Each structure stands twice: as structure tokens, then as C-alpha cells.
Amino acid sequence: xxxxxxxxxxxxxxxxxxxxxxxxxxxxEIKVPHxxxxxxxxxxxxxxVSMCPKFFxxxxxxxxxxxIWVNHHRIFERISEIDNQLFWLNANLLFWSSFIxxxxxxxxxxxxxxxxxxxxxxxxxxxxxxxxxxxxYLRKNPSILxxxxxxxxxxxxxxxxxxxxxxxxxxxxxxxxxxxxxxFIIYFLIPVYFIIPRKHTAHEN
Amino acid sequence: xxxxxxxxxxxxxxxxxxxxxxxxxxxxEIKVPHxxxxxxxxxxxxxxVSMCPKFFxxxxxxxxxxxIWVNHHRIFERISEIDNQLFWLNANLLFWSSFIxxxxxxxxxxxxxxxxxxxxxxxxxxxxxxxxxxxxYLRKNPSILxxxxxxxxxxxxxxxxxxxxxxxxxxxxxxxxxxxxxxFIIYFLIPVYFIIPRKHTAHEN
Amino acid sequence: xxxxxxxxxxxxxxxxxxxxxxxxxxxxEIKVPHxxxxxxxxxxxxxxVSMCPKFFxxxxxxxxxxxIWVNHHRIFERISEIDNQLFWLNANLLFWSSFIxxxxxxxxxxxxxxxxxxxxxxxxxxxxxxxxxxxxYLRKNPSILxxxxxxxxxxxxxxxxxxxxxxxxxxxxxxxxxxxxxxFIIYFLIPVYFIIPRKHTAHEN
Amino acid sequence: xxxxxxxxxxxxxxxxxxxxxxxxxxxxEIKVPHxxxxxxxxxxxxxxVSMCPKFFxxxxxxxxxxxIWVNHHRIFERISEIDNQLFWLNANLLFWSSFIxxxxxxxxxxxxxxxxxxxxxxxxxxxxxxxxxxxxYLRKNPSILxxxxxxxxxxxxxxxxxxxxxxxxxxxxxxxxxxxxxxFIIYFLIPVYFIIPRKHTAHEN
Numbered sequence: 170x171x172x173x174x175x176x177x178x179x180x181x182x183x184x185x186x187x188x189x190x191x192x193x194x195x196x197x198e199i200k201v202p203h204x205x206x207x208x209x210x211x212x213x214x215x216x217x218v219s220m221c222p223k224f225f226x227x228x229x230x231x232x233x234x235x236x237i238w239v240n241h242h243r244i245f246e247r248i249s250e251i252d253n254q255l256f257w258l259n260a261n262l263l264f265w266s267s268f269i270x271x272x273x274x275x276x277x278x279x280x281x282x283x284x285x286x287x288x289x290x291x292x293x294x295x296x297x298x299x300x301x302x303x304x305x306y307l308r309k310n311p312s313i314l315x316x317x318x319x320x321x322x323x324x325x326x327x328x329x330x331x332x333x334x335x336x337x338x339x340x341x342x343x344x345x346x347x348x349x350x351x352x353f354i355i356y357f358l359i360p361v362y363f364i365i366p367r368k369h370t371a372h373e374n
Numbered sequence: 375x376x377x378x379x380x381x382x383x384x385x386x387x388x389x390x391x392x393x394x395x396x397x398x399x400x401x402x403e404i405k406v407p408h409x410x411x412x413x414x415x416x417x418x419x420x421x422x423v424s425m426c427p428k429f430f431x432x433x434x435x436x437x438x439x440x441x442i443w444v445n446h447h448r449i450f451e452r453i454s455e456i457d458n459q460l461f462w463l464n465a466n467l468l469f470w471s472s473f474i475x476x477x478x479x480x481x482x483x484x485x486x487x488x489x490x491x492x493x494x495x496x497x498x499x500x501x502x503x504x505x506x507x508x509x510x511y512l513r514k515n516p517s518i519l520x521x522x523x524x525x526x527x528x529x530x531x532x533x534x535x536x537x538x539x540x541x542x543x544x545x546x547x548x549x550x551x552x553x554x555x556x557x558f559i560i561y562f563l564i565p566v567y568f569i570i571p572r573k574h575t576a577h578e579n
Numbered sequence: 580x581x582x583x584x585x586x587x588x589x590x591x592x593x594x595x596x597x598x599x600x601x602x603x604x605x606x607x608e609i610k611v612p613h614x615x616x617x618x619x620x621x622x623x624x625x626x627x628v629s630m631c632p633k634f635f636x637x638x639x640x641x642x643x644x645x646x647i648w649v650n651h652h653r654i655f656e657r658i659s660e661i662d663n664q665l666f667w668l669n670a671n672l673l674f675w676s677s678f679i680x681x682x683x684x685x686x687x688x689x690x691x692x693x694x695x696x697x698x699x700x701x702x703x704x705x706x707x708x709x710x711x712x713x714x715x716y717l718r719k720n721p722s723i724l725x726x727x728x729x730x731x732x733x734x735x736x737x738x739x740x741x742x743x744x745x746x747x748x749x750x751x752x753x754x755x756x757x758x759x760x761x762x763f764i765i766y767f768l769i770p771v772y773f774i775i776p777r778k779h780t781a782h783e784n
Numbered sequence: 785x786x787x788x789x790x791x792x793x794x795x796x797x798x799x800x801x802x803x804x805x806x807x808x809x810x811x812x813e814i815k816v817p818h819x820x821x822x823x824x825x826x827x828x829x830x831x832x833v834s835m836c837p838k839f840f841x842x843x844x845x846x847x848x849x850x851x852i853w854v855n856h857h858r859i860f861e862r863i864s865e866i867d868n869q870l871f872w873l874n875a876n877l878l879f880w881s882s883f884i885x886x887x888x889x890x891x892x893x894x895x896x897x898x899x900x901x902x903x904x905x906x907x908x909x910x911x912x913x914x915x916x917x918x919x920x921y922l923r924k925n926p927s928i929l930x931x932x933x934x935x936x937x938x939x940x941x942x943x944x945x946x947x948x949x950x951x952x953x954x955x956x957x958x959x960x961x962x963x964x965x966x967x968f969i970i971y972f973l974i975p976v977y978f979i980i981p982r983k984h985t986a987h988e989n
Binding site for chain 3: 181182185186188189190192193194195196197199201204207208209210213214217227228231235238239242246364
């Protein structure tokens with residue numbers, strides 16, 4: 170019987186470790202630019218300015234991983250025990266999250282290529298969808314929760330987590346084919362929306 | 375006397391850290407493709423499609439490291455104290471596990487080279503063998519376990535952990551010389567076999 | 580209501596993870612030099628000597644990340660609860676800190692380019708400013724502190740943390756345009772100043 | 785007053801994080817070999833065989849970092865509180881330890897260059913010396929220890945930790961100028977010496 174559940178603290182520690190590493194690895198994809206004249210301030214300056222898309226895509230991903238951590242924290246503090254299915258739903262979330270450095274670097278390198286921007290949105294939508302799947306599972310298994318919520322509240326949570334998560338990223342990904350700038354703005358506004366403090370239902374995605 | 379044992383929590387934290395880092399480092403081996411025309415959706419699309427073996431070998435390794443974590447969790451929750459030999463059997467497991475990013479990248483880069491696919495299976499079989507060695511040690515030293523199991527149960531565990539671990543990887547590694555696709559399928563099915571929930575003897579490898 | 584606060588231990592673990600990873604990733608930017616004659620001791624020796632700026636900029640960043648960890652430890656041991664704003668002020672600190680490997684590698688590669696040295700100082704000043712912002716927030720919300728301090732003490736802390744933090748880095752960054760060596764010395768003395776034990780008000784930045 | 789000491793658990797967590805990351809990062813320096821004919825088993829086989837020095841130097845470093853972790857664990861389980869000086873002696877240990885991936889890669893790339901092999905030994909001797917310095921500090925400040933040992937015992941510990949630590953690495957580093965193979969053997973035997981279980985005074989370095 171004891172075999173059916175996982176130590177919540179070890180799953181949290183493992184997940185926290187993964188998020189901490191993702192957030193820190195992101196910067197490894199930003200390579201020092203190569204310039205001809207090592208002493209030239211102008212050349213280095215131009216090289217750094219041309220790297221702005223990389224810095225911007227790094228910033229977006231940093232904020233998004235912070236939001237993922239916050240959401241993870243919010244969900245797991247309400248869970249009393251982790252069964253086998255919840256463990257693998259969490260692993261699915263970590264799977265897409267740990268892939269984030271790749272689309273981040275891709276978008277940083279090809280900031281004017283709609284496909285690169287679209288791929289970024291799709292991967293991040295999968296990570297956001299990971300949270301929706303976890304919330305759907307909690308709704309179906311409310312006994313796992315520490316404090317039981319009404320089915321209506323949980324249903325609302327699942328819906329909001331879907332609309333303000335994957336759906337927004339899909340809109341951003343679709344916008345890439347019309348205007349990369351619009352995509353960038355949407356990708357940037359998604360984490361900012363969650364960071365700005367609100368009166369109620371804060372950070373429920 | 376206190377010198378003979380290790381703090382279980384520090385060994386767990388250390389091992390969890392190593393697994394979390396491995397799982398996250400895997401993606402670093404997937405480099406952004408180089409394309410000539412930065413704006414070309416077609417060229418980037420073709421480059422990404424040609425990277426499918428890398429994505430697939432990353433997925434397999436991600437799942438396998440999750441399984442390793444689960445197995446580690448399952449074994450250590452039954453252990454009451456970590457002596458010197460158990461520490462080094464655990465270090466042996468970490469040794470082969472921390473090497474996983476290399477065969478993963480190798481198989482991703484040379485997906486049609488039997489040697490690359492075979493090396494992947496051999497390294498992963500060593501990691502699986504690490505678990506079998508730990509289980510053999512527990513069978514010989516049942517006093518380390520929190521709840522004593524009968525010798526017959528432990529013997530069965532060792533046997534299953536050997537058959538569904540190293541042996542399956544060796545079959546996959548051997549299959550590489552006949553058909554890489556068959557190897558890929560075997561490597562993929564091994565973690566999937568453990569993920570699919572079963573009624574009893576779940577996750578005992 | 581429980582939604583307004585974060586688990587202090589998980590925020591600490593997450594931050595510690597990020598700092599531990601930053602400090603260890605720094606060395607990844609130091610690549611093995613390429614030499615023509617593999618057996619040549621002279622050529623390898625010259626290559627290693629020419630890497631001194633890299634080793635030096637790595638040393639500075641290592642010490643600074645240690646200081647950041649110490650400051651983080653000092654502040655968080657006085658905090659009793661982490662609200663939403665404090666979480667994001669901490670995320671801001673992690674943001675700039677996790678970027679440190681890039682300016683470190685930049686300064687290591689272009690040690691005689693004033694812009695590279697200046698950028699290093701500016702990024703590190705942002706990280707130091709992150710602490711000043713946290714202290715300002717604590718001064719405005721003394722109820723978060725475990726033991727209340729007088730407003731005068733807190734005001735003094737904010738001022739010192741500003742002067743001995745961002746201001747010193749800005750001086751170092753400005754000095755880069757006159758003499759890179761002077762900048763290097765300032766960057767090196769900032770962490771050393773905090774390491775040397777003092778009688779009172781130790782490590783308050 | 786509370787300002788004079790550090791939380792032992794956070795220092796341990798931070799150090800464990802650094803060791804876990806070092807041990808896992810080592811493999812990142814082993815790059816997938818580049819071969820002309822992707823399908824050629826022979827070419828890939830030769831490329832992998834020629835990488836043996838890399839695998840061997842990775843193995844040595846893995847074992848040494850395990851030993852460092854064991855020593856760290858052994859020392860810190862005896863310590864009751866961490867003051868400012870001990871924190872920085874620990875930071876010195878982490879400094880040299882976190883540098884290990886560089887000499888490991890250097891020795892792996894230039895396995896027949898005496899300078900590369902010598903540098904490896906010198907860096908590792910600095911890490912071993914870090915333990916000797918910590919033990920010297922504990923001898924001078926026995927009040928930090930949980931259970932007081934006699935001065936004679938502590939003196940013996942310091943001496944042994946010096947002889948079986950830095951001195952052995954210096955012998956290995958010196959041997960590089962006569963025979964790289966002898967160096968390799970010495971570097972390999974140092975961790976093996978600590979792994980082999982002994983009756984008493986085990987793992988005291």
C-alpha cells in the first residue's frame with residue numbers, strides 16, 4: 170500500500186531543483202559575441218545591441234519559469250498526497266518545462282523567423298497545459314486535496330487555467346505568422362499579467 | 375561508530391540534486407540548428423524536422439531518468455540507514471546515471487549508426503544494473519531495511535530488477551545491429567512499461 | 580488568505596539552488612584552450628597564461644556570488660513570511676544574479692575592452708540594487724521581520740546597502756573608461772571588503 | 785550576536801548543491817565526436833576509443849568529487865555551528881572544487897601533455913588542502929565541534945588529512961614530468977584508497 174504514494178517533500182525538492190536549474194541554464198545559451206578587434210568599444214557595442222532579441226527572449230523565459238514555480242508552489246501546497254498518476258502528470262510538466270531553454274535559444278537566434286517564434290509559443294503552451302491537466306486530475310480526485318473545494322470552484326480553476334495558459338500561448342504562436350512583434354508582446358504580457366498583484370483569485374493559473 | 379553511517383537525508387538530497395541536474399542538462403545537448411537564410415520558414419522547418427532523432431532520444435532519456443528517480447525513491451524509502459558499502463553502490467548508480475547525457479547526445483547525432491545506439495543501451499544497462507546491485511546488497515543485509523521482507527520476496531525483487539532492467543537494455547543494444555528502429559522502440563517501451571499503472575508489483579524495478 | 584504567502588523554506592531552497600548553480604556554471608565558460616602541438620608544454624603554458632583574465636574574472640564572480648548568498652541568508656533569516664511582492668523582489672535579485680555568467684565570460688574574453696568591463700559592473704550593480712530594493716521593502720513593511728528593528732536602524736541599512744553595493748559597482752564601471760586595471764581592482768575589493776571580518780555591522784549589505 | 789553564525793542546514797544544502805552540480809557538469813565537457821561518415825561503425829568506434837583519456841579523467845574526477853562529498857559530510861556532522869571564518873574556509877573548498885571540471889577537461893584533451901596532468905594535480909591538491917585548512921581551524925576552535933576530541937586526536941587528523949590529501953596530489957603532479965601513466969595511476973588510486981573499506985580511521989581525510 171505504501172507503494173502507491175510518493176514522498177511529497179522529495180517530489181517538491183526534485184521539482185524545485187529542476188526549476189532552479191532551468192532558470193539558471195537559460196543564460197548558458199547566450200554566448201559571448203565574437204568580434205574582430207578586441208579593443209573596439211564600437212564593435213563590441215554593436216555586437217551586444219544585435220543580441221537584444223536574445224536578452225529579451227531570455228527575460229521572457231526567466232519570468233515564465235518563475236510563474237511556473239509559483240503555480241507549482243500554489244498547487245502543491247494544497248495537495249496532501251502524491252499518487253502515481255499525479256507524479257507522472259508532474260513529470261509531464263517538468264518534461265515541457267525542462268525543454269524551455271531550447272525554444273528560448275531558437276527564438277533568440279531567429280527572432281525574425283515566424284516558425285521560431287511559433288515553436289516557442291507551442292512548447293510553452295504544452296507546459297501551461299501541464300498545469301491544466303494537473304488541475305483536471307485534482308478536480309476528479311478531490312480527496313488528494315488538503316482542504317476540499319466545491320466542484321464549481323475547481324471547475325472554474327480548470328477553465329481559467331486553460332484560458333489564461335495554453336490558449337494565450339496559442340494566440341501568441343498564431344500571431345507570429347502575422348507579426349513577430351505582436352507575438353513577443355503577448356509572450357511578455359502573459360507572465361507580467363501574473364506578476365501584477367490583484368485583489369482576488371491571484372495566481373490561480 | 376557514528377562514522378560507519380551516512381545521513382540518509384543528505385544522501386537523498388545529493389542524489390535528488392544529481393537526478394534533477396541530469397534531467398535538465400539533457401536539453402543542453404540539443405543545439406539551435408544553423409541555417410543560412412534567417413528568415414526562411416522552410417529552411418528552419420527542415421532543420422527542425424531533421425533534428426527529430428535528437429528530440430526522440432532526449433524524450434527517452436528524460437523518461438528513463440524519471441524512472442531512475444522513482445526507483446531510487448522506492449528503494450530509499452524502505453532503507454533505514456546508509457552504511458559505507460550502500461553509499462558506494464549508490465555512487466555507482468549516480469556514476470552511470472550522470473553519464474547518460476553523453477550516450478543520449480551520441481544517439482541523437484548518429485541515429486542511424488548501430489554503434490551509437492548500442493552504446494546508449496549498454497550505458498543505460500549499467501545504470502539499471504546499479505539498481506540490481508543495490509537490491510542484491512539489501513537482500514544480503516536485510517537489517518538495513520525499515521521493514522524486513524522475507525528472503526523469497528527479496529530474491530524475487532532482485533531477479534525482476536535484473537530481467538526488466540539490464541537484460542531489456544542488452545536486448546535493445548543487440549537489436550541495434552539488426553535494426554535501429556527496433557532498438558529505439560525497445561528503449562522507448564522500457565520506461566513506458568514502468569509508467570503505465572499496474573495493479574500490483576508496480577515500479578519494483 | 581493562505582494564498583497571499585509563500586512557503587519560506589521552498590523560496591529559500593529555490594534561491595539556494597539558483598545560487599549553487601550560478602556559482603558552478605561560471606566555470607563552464609572557461610573552455611580548454613586549443614593548441615597545435617598537443618605535446619608542447621610551452622604552447623599549453625602560454626595558452627593557460629593568456630587565460631589569466633578569465634581565471635581572474637571567474638574568481639571575482641565566484642566571490643561575489645558567495646557574498647550574494649551570505650546577504651540573502653542574512654536577510655531571509657530575519658524575515659518571518661514571504662508575501663507576493665517580496666517574492667518578486669527576490670525573483671528580481673535572482674534574475675540579475677543568474678545573468679552573472681554572461682558578463683563574467685564577456686569580461687574574461689575582452690579584458691582590455693572598457694565596454695566589457697563596464698557591462699560587468701552594471702549587471703553586478705543591478706544585482707546589488709536588488710538587495711537594496713528588498714531592504715527598502717522591509718523598511719516599509721517591518722511587520723514581515725521576525726524581530727522589529729527601529730526605523731532609524733532600517734534606514735541606515737538601506738543607505739549602507741546602497742552605498743556599499745550599486746554605488747561601488749558604478750564607480751568600478753566608470754573607472755573602466757579610464758583604466759581597466761583600476762576597475763578590476765575595485766571589482767575584486769568589493770567582495771574582499773565583505774569577507775574580511777569586522778567587529779560590528781558585519782555583512783549588512 | 786545572531787549575526788555571527790550561519791544556518792548549518794542552509795550551508796550544507798548549498799554545499800551539497802554545488803557538489804551535485806560539479807559531479808553532473810563533468811560530463812558536459814565530453815563532447816560527441818565528429819565523424820565524416822555518419823553510418824560508419826568503424827569510424828565511430830575509433831573516435832570513441834580515442835576518447836578513452838577523457839572517459840578516464842572523467843571517472844577520476846567523479847570519484848574524487850564523491851570523496852570530497854564524503855569528507856564534507858564527515859566533517860560537518862561533527863560541527864555544531866558555522867561561524868564567519870568557517871563559512872569562508874568552506875567557500876574556499878567550494879571554490880577549488882567547482883573549478884575541477886576545467887582541469888578534468890584539460891587532462892582529458894591533453895592526456896600526453898605533462899603540464900595538463902600537473903595542473904590537474906595542483907588544482908585537486910588545493911581542494912584537498914581546503915579540507916586540511918578546515919581541520920586546522922577545528923583544532924584551534926574545538927568549541928565548534930559537537931563532541932570535543934582531544935588535541936592529540938585532532939592534531940593527528942590534521943596531519944593525516946595533509947599527507948593523504950595535498951601531498952599525494954603533489955606527488956602525482958610531480959610524476960607527470962617523468963611519466964603521465966604514473967600520474968594517472970596515482971590520481972586514480974587516491975580516491976580508490978578512500979573507497980576501500982578499512983577497519984578503523986576510515987574516511988578521515
